[in-house]
Amino acid sequence: MAEVTSRPVGKLALDPALVGRARELARRVGRPVVELARGHTTVSVERAVLRLAGVSGADPDGIPWVNRLVDAVVADVGLGHGVAVPVFDALAREQLTDVTLLAQQAAAGSVRFSVPAGRAATAARRAARRAVAVGVRRIDRRRAERERLVRRYGDPARRPWIYLIVATGDIYEDIPQAQAAARAGADVIAVIRSTGQSLLDYVPEGATREGFAGTYATQENFRLMRAALDESSRELGRYVRLTNYASGLCMPEMATLAGLERLDMMLNDSMYGILFRDINPVRTFVDQRFSRQVHARAGIIINTGEDNYLTTADAVDEAHTVTVSQLLNEYFAHEAGLADWQLGLGHAFEINPDVPESLRLELAHALLARELFPEAPLKWMPPTKHMTGDVFRGNLLDGFFNLVGTMTGQGILLVGMMTEAVVTPWLSDRDIALQNVRYVLGAAGGLHEDFVPAPGGFIQRRANRVLADAVGLLERIGEQSLLTAIAEGTFGIMRRPADRGKGLDGVARHEVGYYNPATEILEHSA
């Protein structure tokens, strides 16, 4: 990606050879993980395949039919062959046309699954591929629909896009709040999920009205909110984007549902679940790859979670771990078919404000991300760790955060609340926060043009140092392997061995003849 020259380039005078080396190391570190992902499947990947094939709804206890069907197949033939062939083989034998009906019969115990051979296997593959292709085509239509609506209503007039969070627990309460936020200037609405949803091994069904500190992500909730924001887009004359979370144990299904319901962005980090939710590393990497392939196809912008490193570790000492994670996220994203415009790589304004020159350090780190990933719509996240409840100081800090965001040309700006860590944002908190953003973007929206750090000065030196540290860390990881590094606690302070963590029992190595029609279609689309 970098030109082959040793002349320092850009606003930070980065050494192009070092930048190239950083990418090469990320590739070397990431490749074995991709190979691992290519040789395994998970229950959630298989459930996502069934969702694309048209299985929908849930049993009277609220357990989705995709879960019941995958469980039934696993009980008979295991997971390693994939569920597509056993399911479509059984469908033909039972002379059914509706896969959901088959799931219901399987749950009642009246269907046996087997791994067919010969002509039956070929027929099952073909039928599975045909059914899954219908789901993929629906995602394609949603993407075309988004492109049409963006052409009709337009994108926000300026960058960064303003990203606001809504979280009441009740989708019918979220909707008017989201519409009010859009009217007040939000370009992107994120609906935070209920606490603990990431650790549920199924996707709840239907419209939901009760959640803890967030609203359950369900297909119906996605649909309701997207329809409401389409109304807002029409009213406001700009396309308002919707965000949710493709993370946790059901990441591939979340990505699929997001594609089916035309969500526009999804939180989707390669290592977040491992480090912060103690989800098994293999499960995460397998689920990650599939979900990114779906996002690539659906035209969804992913948001990565590098901000989390800085809330657990020191934002100055560990700045290079953000860069390393961004490089790995970029590698995994490209490998899965995502384009640069879909990479909302994350970072955050989390340096302790009492540290001398903290603002200059923030500028150095933010500009480093901008210079390393010039085509990516970087996601810039506000201070949380050093918000103390002093709302007056918090508002000032958010102002500086907004200023750094505009000076370094960030793509997506998550609006900071001065009541962070005090209350869930009140109507007035959100209004004050948006006023802060509007003031800074209005007063200094073009400042990134003029902001060129002095050659050899503090900011250039700091950015180059962080890049060098990142390369050093990537070299150390490359000497062992990414899984070992994760097991030994290289990222954050958590040790996450590959044979531990949640969801491991839902992972299987591919058997000979494993077939996944969704992967086949998605990998041959690019």
Add this chain to the structure above:
Amino acid sequence: MSERTERSEGREGMPSQHSMTEKTIVRPYGDTTGDGMVQVSFTLPVPHDRRAEGAAVQLANKMGIDPALLVHAKPMGEGFTFFVVYGRVNHLVDLSAVRVVERGYPLLSAREVNAVVKRQLRRKLSVVGACIGTDAHTVGIDAILNVKGVAGEKGLEYYRELKVTNLGAQVSVPELVEAARVERADAVLVSQVVTQRDAHLHNTREMSAAFREAMPVGRRPLLVVGGPRFDESQIAELGVDRIFGRGTTPGEVASYLVHALVTNKRARVA
């Protein structure tokens, strides 16, 4: 800036010394002793007009702010107005009548917890957590234990000097006892969300009885149970050392563990 600081310091000097010795009745301080000045902000669900401003002053008056000076009113969204009011309250505060609710242990930061464990225990403090019985709701135990934490506070995994083993959901009592033994648990944290037919109480009693049976008094880990429907005073009845209710944060749990297991250990044994 400096001029203003000096001015207010100059004014403050005398009365603050005075109050240290005898004053127990105080009033809010704006820029003069005894002025009673406060500043509040709030939103009313009415569109911004003269009536809305009158309504804001009325609310301020009812709050005891009189005279109330409406310094800022701004329409927000549809049908809402945000106000900032400065004014004088007539209320007096009697310092001698202030009752402080005792937590029973000091609230420590993660850094302080780590420092105390490192210095005084001189090894990692081992914590084993689980949801027992049929309860599959790991929301509570994960909020307390996972690094991600809750409400902006990191979970116990984040504490360098705590060794956390989270067994997850639907753990049987014998499995929990065995894990506590293997991990040499200093404390066992159990979360119970499901309360049908008092399952949370039965499960907790079964758990504490099992630990009593399996381990002698001095070797038994500290037993801590949490969940939204527990009565925090039922410690003796349930046979546990501590009960945490709704809204408990990881920091409170960590501070309690340090208090009960390190800084105040003798008190517990006695």
